[in-house]
């Protein structure tokens with residue numbers, strides 16, 4: 001069998017580990033071969049391919065990023081390019097395509113599957129917002145990095161009796177904020193799932209200083225929004241791929257908080273450091289198991305499916321189900337943070 005792979009969307013720790021795992025399994029267990037398409041779907045449209053064999057993937061287990069490169073392509077371009085993508089897959093003799101990506105890449109994969117292309121999806125994203133799988137690889141690394149950095153902010157916040165707000169990634173889902181907030185003992189966590197009330201935030205901050213505490217740490221998802229009518233948030237419009245352009249919610253919240261409470265506020269935006277560097281051992285293992293099971297599923301012909309973590313086991317779920325909606329943080333998980341707020 002000849003397997004095609006590509007990595008789409010934002011890069012994330014563990015992508016290279018998946019590539020290594022797919023190649024090792026395909027070659028060693030089945031005597032199969034693997035071709036990689038560069039820069040996500042663009043590589044398939046432009047026939048930009050590279051051989052992926054064991055010498056190429058040696059040493060990739062611990063390396064962040066993706067040796068295949070990643071890119072975003074306007075969905076309409078993909079839809080217009082279906083014929084071209086089929087030609088390229090045929091020209092390479094690809095029997096199964098394994099797209100590795102977030103909800104966007106997997107939505108494209110589900111659509112290709114519905115058009116009869118033999119596809120098996122592999123879920124990746126630091127955001128952990130893919131349905132049908134308990135976790136995606138990259139998430140554990142992102143939470144670990146964010147936790148470590150927030151830990152470091154506690155000391156400065158205390159020394160200066162400041163409010164320190166930390167903006168973490170999370171466009172639609174607050175998983176990183178929730179977990180990094182709990183792990184680092186944050187006093188306040190704000191996620192996209194629950195619009196915040198600036199009045200409540202001010203009360204929490206004032207009450208904490210009144211109780212004699214010397215600092216406040218707040219974790220804010222980049223996609224958080226204020227309750228309508230409570231405070232303004234600049235509108236950045238949409239980018240060419242239809243994603244909302246962020247304008248720095250934590251910074252704007254911080255300015256408003258400082259104005260209303262008189263407390264000194266500083267904001268740190270963690271940004272892409274959350275996606276960089278080597279994956280944690282957890283993500284190395286999850287990525288390796290996803291790659292292994294996707295290669296097995298390809299050889300068994302389970303097309304139109306996505307590999308997924310269920311408890312401790314790796315299973316398969318229909319791609320169409322996985323991309324129907326995003327997995328956001330449920331109210332019950334948000335409620336769990338109540339005891340640690342303030």
Ligand SMILES: Nc1ncnc2c1ncn2[C@@H]1O[C@H](COP(=O)(O)OP(=O)(O)OP(=O)(O)O)[C@@H](O)[C@H]1O
Nearest residue numbers: 008009010072073075101102103104105107108125
């Ligand atoms: N609705 C869609 N239909 C077809 N293709 C899509 C669709 N949404 C996204 N894609 C394709 O998938 C690519 C990657 O999507 P996106 O930029 O949302 O990243 P992702 O895979 O969701 O990863 P992440 O969100 O973790 O960065 C897009 O550039 C586009 O080519």
Ligand SMILES: O=P(O)(O)OC[C@H]1O[C@](O)(CO)[C@@H](O)[C@@H]1O
Nearest residue numbers: 010102125126127169170171275
């Ligand atoms: O790297 P870019 O294109 O700025 O994308 C950033 C987005 O990608 C992610 O890191 C992964 O989906 C999001 O958390 C973030 O909103």
Ligand SMILES: [Mg+2]
Nearest residue numbers: 009102103104
């Ligand atoms: Mg996405």
